[in-house]
Amino acid sequence: MPLTDSLRNDILAAVPSLRAFAISLSGNADRADDLVQETLLRALANIDSFQPGSNLPAWLFTILRNLFRSDYRKRRREVEDAEGNYAKTLKTQPSQNAHLEFEEFRTALDKLPQDQREALILVGASGFSYEDAASICGCAVGTIKSRVNRARSKLAALLYVDGAEDFGPDETIRAVIGGSGG
């Protein structure tokens, strides 16, 4: 579809979540913004392939996610100061305790396998449905559910020690993502 004013506004409106997704994935603010820029350029260059009425954020997230993955393969050997760089992006300086807790969380998140991390972020933070997350990641809905499950378990194991063993795929997952609808 052609780049109408309203489509341009919708793309603009998606930028804050695209950045949040990129930073959550990469742990690096500069790299995240490069990813967002590349995503926007690709989106605008391929705007004709966007189906009017379909989910624009999901389309944009798919582009970003694929860029991140190909970029990740290229950069695998680079060592990056993820946390330090991320902390710079915070507007408000968190209190000492909150900051420590935040860094612990960030570190734990970075330890997850990439598949699990992206699934958890898409469903638990971006608020996508399992179906949308599955289409963004190009896998089955059940796969997304089990990745989110394993991500939660692993985070709990890293952060809170107890009660972190695997649990059944469907049992608790709905409660986990209480706010995904809104």
Added chain:
Amino acid sequence: MKDLKSQASKSTTPGKGGLTPEIQSRIGHQLRAMYDDVVRQGVPDRFAELIKKLDAPGATPQVENGGGSNDNNGRD
């Protein structure tokens, strides 16, 4: 004693090795806090300008008719 025990298992055990609701919601909360902190930063100028600029070449120029219509001339 056995009362206590059964109550405890009702309110806090996660079932078969699962996560307690408390831990689940704590993870969810931290995840969203991290994410929303970035969302709240809004759209950096860099991206707003990028989208504006890229729009320009493809934009169809708006042709405006200035008020000078000649239709009613030649009336004298």
